[in-house]
């Protein structure tokens with residue numbers, strides 16, 4: 285008798301008993317900041333659509349143009365017949381914008397991260413990861429044949445201590461649950477000559493750096509491998525690994541998530557290319573975020589749980605999971621949609637509201653959030 289049913293039931297019961305069960309909630313998304321659920325309206329402080337492009341009408345038009353030009357799906361994996369001029373154009377735009385000679389496209393950031401680590405690592409390699417790296421990176425590292433060690437969060441000295449020859453060091457540019465930025469200059473200096481650096485800039489691309497080129501551009505560091513994702517500031521989905529010519533050739537031959545997976549729809553590749561143009565030319569979106577950070581710091585700065593960041597990700601630390609869920613639910617009564625982030629996504633005792641700002645928010649919405657939080661945290 286297979287043990288699957290028993291195991292599934294036991295895991296679900298355990299998760300519910302811990303108060304950590306999550307729920308899929310269908311919502312209707314307005315302009316990023318408006319969210320509708322079961323007849324009520326909310327201000328959404330939980331999306332990764334940092335620049336407000338997910339609902340941008342010009343970007344929708346670009347996607348429609350892509351459909352008119354290239355049809356619906358790609359119909360095959362890239363090496364078969366799934367690769368089109370739209371994909372080639374997107375690769376070229378990414379390379380030009382970010383200063384790399386190759387871009388290898390994937391359907392998601394999760395796939396890109398797994399492809400990168402599974403594709404590159406062998407048995408005698410050392411993989412060093414920031415201990416707060418995303419699940420896609422940590423999981424791939426654990427399953428890869430390399431030896432994986434985690435260095436203390438943002439601690440380049442600890443990293444230097446662990447380094448040996450043939451090391452791949454992986455960090456996020458902006459940490460997804462904390463909103464802080466990696467010390468990329470120190471990390472790059474520590475690695476110099478000993479290994480390669482890979483930066484997953486899912487949350488920095490579009491938001492930081494000149495014309496939104498991301499965390500590495502902001503730090504003046506060029507890692508050997510840069511993962512950029514299109515599901516956050518780009519308002520779409522998909523991802524690319526940026527690298528040199530030879531590594532790109534290698535990944536497109538050997539990285540299984542590229543070789544054995546249907547290519548993203550060409551219309552989507554066309555839309556991502558349009559998003560790059562908007563991100564690079566519409567500085568006002570980043571300027572708007574800067575204004576909102578100022579409003580946020582001023583309004584929430586004194587509250588217990590507040591954490592200062594220079595990115596759109598603003599963790600508000602509560603501590604215990606049940607308290608965090610109650611706080612998020614109670615904020616819904618005030619028309620504010622926030623998601624409680626609990627272990628195992630964050631360490632035990634550090635459950636939080638992951639507040640995110642987008643260029644579509646208004647100072648009034650932040651003031652409303654501050655008042656609601658203050659009355660609940662202090663009242």
Ligand SMILES: Cc1ncc(COP(=O)(O)O)c(C=O)c1O
Nearest residue numbers: 392393394418460484486513515
């Ligand atoms: C740091 C980081 N990397 C990778 C991913 C995965 O990207 P995608 O959502 O495109 O699969 C995420 C998604 O949340 C992330 O936060």
